[in-house]
Amino acid sequence: MGTETKKISLYIHVPFCKAKCYYCDFNSFAGMSGRIAPYFKALLGEIELYGERLKGYGIKTIFIGGGTPSFVDAEYISAVAESCRKHFDLLEDAEITIEANPGTLSFEKLAAYRSMGINRLSMGLQACQDDILKSIGRIHKYQEFVENFQQARRAGFSNINVDLIFGLPNQTLEDWKETLDKVAGLEPEHISCYSLSIEEDTVFGDRLKAGELKPADDELDRRMYHMAKDMLTSYGYGHYEISNFAKSGFECLHNLTYWKAEEYAGLGAGAHSYLDSVRFNNVYSVEDYIDCISRGTLPVEDEHPLDAEEKMSEFMMLGFRLIGGISITEFMQRFGSDVYALFGNKIKMLENKGLIEVIGDCIKLTDSGLDLANQVFMEFI
Incomplete structure (x- = not known):
């Protein structure tokens, strides 16, 4: 009998955004459209380099995150999907997720994702009140989200996650209840509810320092969390991780890799990996990343072997x-x-x-x- 293929997950980072949200401290950049083509050329180069390293591994999940992967033309994503199939042993039932934001989606784009084999969509919404969306730097209105959600269903997505945030500035308990009701009413397969954390080097971080932002108090934050647990379970979602709720059988397999401390490879600027008992990450700068790959070297820094x-x-x-x-x-x-x-x-x-x-x-x-x-x-x- 042959040895069983070792299964791992793959994370692919797309660092481009139309605009940076006020709470976001991810490795993402607005106003860098000129770097999209060279970045994806480098990304395809990194996939090729990893093809050798991951021989003998079966890829069980791929997660294309960001940034806003749906901000770039679908052709770039298609080239990445194709290259992954060529260089990796992609398991037949692999879960392949792309993150997408309203305001950067169209039916054509969503249909293209489905036709390239992407079978899970993770949509950022955060709140359903337009004034709150504007106040946190989102580029879309709630109605755009609903239209994109319906387009995703028409395009054939039967596994959709919606991201929400509670504890936002000036968000009331009533606002949060309305958001949960409206989103659960759309019946996505998965809902993530995160408590706002205000990080340094974000617009909100700067406003907090300047005394212009008042964070939600702990009691309200906890009431919102309990409300999410109670309401979403009553809507038939299983609470399977601190911030995550899913209909039965739709738990996010990719994120379970992280929570179970299993191995994964991260590709793209600033992506993190855990392979062969070593945690490491790629260089964060888009320029440095492109530069490394153009020299034929993996853009790795900060290796930490775990005992x-x-x-x-x-x-x-x-x-x-x-x-x-x-x-x-x-x-x-x-x-x-x-x-x-x-x-x-x-x-x-x-x-x-x-x-x-x-x-x-x-x-x-x-x-x-x-x-x-x-x-x-x-x-x-």
Whole structure:
């Protein structure tokens, strides 16, 4: 019998945007249209370089993220999809996701994505009130999102995620309820709800420093989170990760790779990888990235090999993000060690604080642990 193909995930970064949202601290840039063609030429070069390195691996998921991948012409995305099929062993049932923003989509673009084999669409909406959308730097109105969503259905997408953010400046509980109701009413297969975090080097970060922005208070933020959990589960979505809800069978396989501390390769400027027990990332600058690839070298910087202890800590920290928690058996199978022998004291302490519970084979966050998840993660850093 032949050895089973090792399965990994692939992340592909498209750093271009029409405009930068006020909360965004991703490696993305507006006003760089002139660099799109050379960037994609480099990206195809990197895919080719990785073709050798990933021989013997089966690709189980591809996630084309950004930036705004839907901002660039569909031909660029098509060339990437084609190159991935040529250089990698893409599994037949691979989940292939593209991130897209209203205001950069058309029926033609969506139909093109479907015809190139992309089978999952992740749409950024954030809120359904036009005044809130404008106040966070979004380039579209709610109605545009609805039209694009319906076009995606017509184009044949039967697996759509919608991204939402709560705790936005001046967003009320009523606004958030309206957003959840409207989005769930459209029946996407997956909904992600993130609490706004204000990062340095963003428009919101600058406004916070200047005293021009008042973040949502913790109590309102938590009420919004609980509202999302209650409403979305009542609409038939399973809560399977701290911020993520899915109809049965539509959990995001790509993100599960991260949460289960499995291997993935990241391609493009600033993309992160975890391969052969090493975490590393590509250079962030678009120019440096293009330059590296043009010289025929992988644009890698900041390599960090993980030792056994770090791997186990990461497995715990990431696994606690999942509502089902960590499997004691799986820990044993993966590391050949008993989770209690290593982390028994921490598990006991967090249990006593009411932040985690042990149910059968699973160690997971309690309801109050979900609210104070960072306290749990800190124990395993």
